[in-house]
Amino acid sequence: MHARDHVRELAAVRTGLFLASVLCLTEAVGGYLTNSLALVSDAAHVLGDVGALGLTLFALWVGTRPASDSKTFGYHRAEILAALVNGVILWVVGILIVIEAWQRLQAPPAVAGPGMLAVAIIGLAVNAFVARRLREHQGHSLNLRGAYLHVLSDLLGSIGAAVAGVVIVVSGWLPADALASLLIVALILFGSWTLVREAVDVLMEAVPAHIDVETLRLALERVPGTDEVHDLHVWSLTTGRCALSAHAVVNASARDDAILAAMADLCAREFQIEHVTIQIEHESRRAAEPVH
Numbered sequence: 410m411h412a413r414d415h416v417r418e419l420a421a422v423r424t425g426l427f428l429a430s431v432l433c434l435t436e437a438v439g440g441y442l443t444n445s446l447a448l449v450s451d452a453a454h455v456l457g458d459v460g461a462l463g464l465t466l467f468a469l470w471v472g473t474r475p476a477s478d479s480k481t482f483g484y485h486r487a488e489i490l491a492a493l494v495n496g497v498i499l500w501v502v503g504i505l506i507v508i509e510a511w512q513r514l515q516a517p518p519a520v521a522g523p524g525m526l527a528v529a530i531i532g533l534a535v536n537a538f539v540a541r542r543l544r545e546h547q548g549h550s551l552n553l554r555g556a557y558l559h560v561l562s563d564l565l566g567s568i569g570a571a572v573a574g575v576v577i578v579v580s581g582w583l584p585a586d587a588l589a590s591l592l593i594v595a596l597i598l599f600g601s602w603t604l605v606r607e608a609v610d611v612l613m614e615a616v617p618a619h620i621d622v623e624t625l626r627l628a629l630e631r632v633p634g635t636d637e638v639h640d641l642h643v644w645s646l647t648t649g650r651c652a653l654s655a656h657a658v659v660n661a662s663a664r665d666d667a668i669l670a671a672m673a674d675l676c677a678r679e680f681q682i683e684h685v686t687i688q689i690e691h692e693s694r695r696a697a698e699p700v701h
Contacts, residue, residue: 418553419466425539425560426462429455432535439528443521446513447570447589448528450506454566454593455532457498458559464491465556486647489611495559496605503597510590517583525586526574529567536564558604566593614644617651620680628679629655632671634663643682652684658691665689 433455440448467487543557566589573589576582607618616622620643629638637658646652653676659668669687676682 421542421545422462422466422553422556424542425556426459426466428535428539429458429462429560432532433459436528436532439524443524443528444518445520445525445528445570445574445586446506446509447573447586447593448525448532450509450590450593451529451532451563451566451570453502453506454499454559454563454597457495457502457597458556458563460498461491461495461556461559464494465553467491486611489608489647492554492604493608493612495556496601496608499559499562499597499601500605503594503601506590506594506597510587510594513587513590514584517587520577520583520586522574522577522581526571526578529570529574533564533567533571536560536567540564554604558601562593562596562599565596569593569596611645611647616643617645620651620682625653625676625680628675629657629672632668632675634659634668635672636660646684649681650684651680651682652686653682654686654688656688656690659689661691 433452436448436452436455440446440450440452465488540557540560543553543560569589569592573585576585610618622641622643625643626638626641629635629641635657639656639658641653641655643651643653657668657672659665668689672687673685676685
């Protein structure tokens with residue numbers, strides 16, 4: 410990543426963190442004063458955004474630290490840990506909202522509709538601005554995408570709160586507040602499920618989604634001079650950084666350095682794998698080895 414892009418990402422996250430903090434406080438106070446669960450729920454959701462953006466900022470900083478003797482791959486996986494925490498926070502918030510919404514549906518309390526609507530519109534404007542700032546960076550890493558999903562789902566939640574406010578002002582139908590809260594929960598779960606699943610896949614060193622192992626194996630075996638590829642492993646170090654290790658059996662006439670160069674080029678060009686470790690084995694040596 411270019412230094413200029415990194416600076417722009419940091420600026421976007423810092424802006425989002427500041428505005429989300431202000432919005433969280435505004436919605437919490439507004440929800441308390443208007444007795445709106447939708448606003449309180451959205452404030453809790455925005456609090457998750459504050460944590461997500463804070464973790465994102467930390468991960469962007471720690472990810473630039475160089476590798477060390479104890480962490481030879483560096484600190485790039487910090488963003489995956491942050492993304493996992495972000496997703497779990499969203500789930501906890503969702504459970505708390507569902508419990509309170511269910512109780513309010515049984516006995517809807519009075520809600521100050523005009524005040525609720527005014528605060529929801531403020532939240533809608535702030536979330537729209539932050540989402541726009543993060544959208545252009547969300548494809549660069551899983552952690553930035555997690556922060557973007559937080560803000561995007563909260564933007565949709567603000568729309569739900571605003572609609573509920575309009576319904577209460579126009580018709581006085583109080584259950585709209587609790588129903589808007591349940592909508593926010595649905596958005597929370599939808600936005601966080603993929604995030605958590607992908608973070609767990611990286612931590613479990615699963616094969617990256619864009620790679621088919623058998624297709625990769627056949628491609629490597631088509632490199633001239635290669636007889637067989639075995640013990641093939643592919644995993645993600647972090648978002649956009651994949652690693653591969655394998656054993657390649659080559660014929661005696663092949664040049665080891667030429668085969669290694671060709672395989673490394675193939676992995677980078679066709680499979681976006683840049684960290685490649687391949688052990689060369691010669692068929693004549695394998696045949697001479699005793700069978701255990």
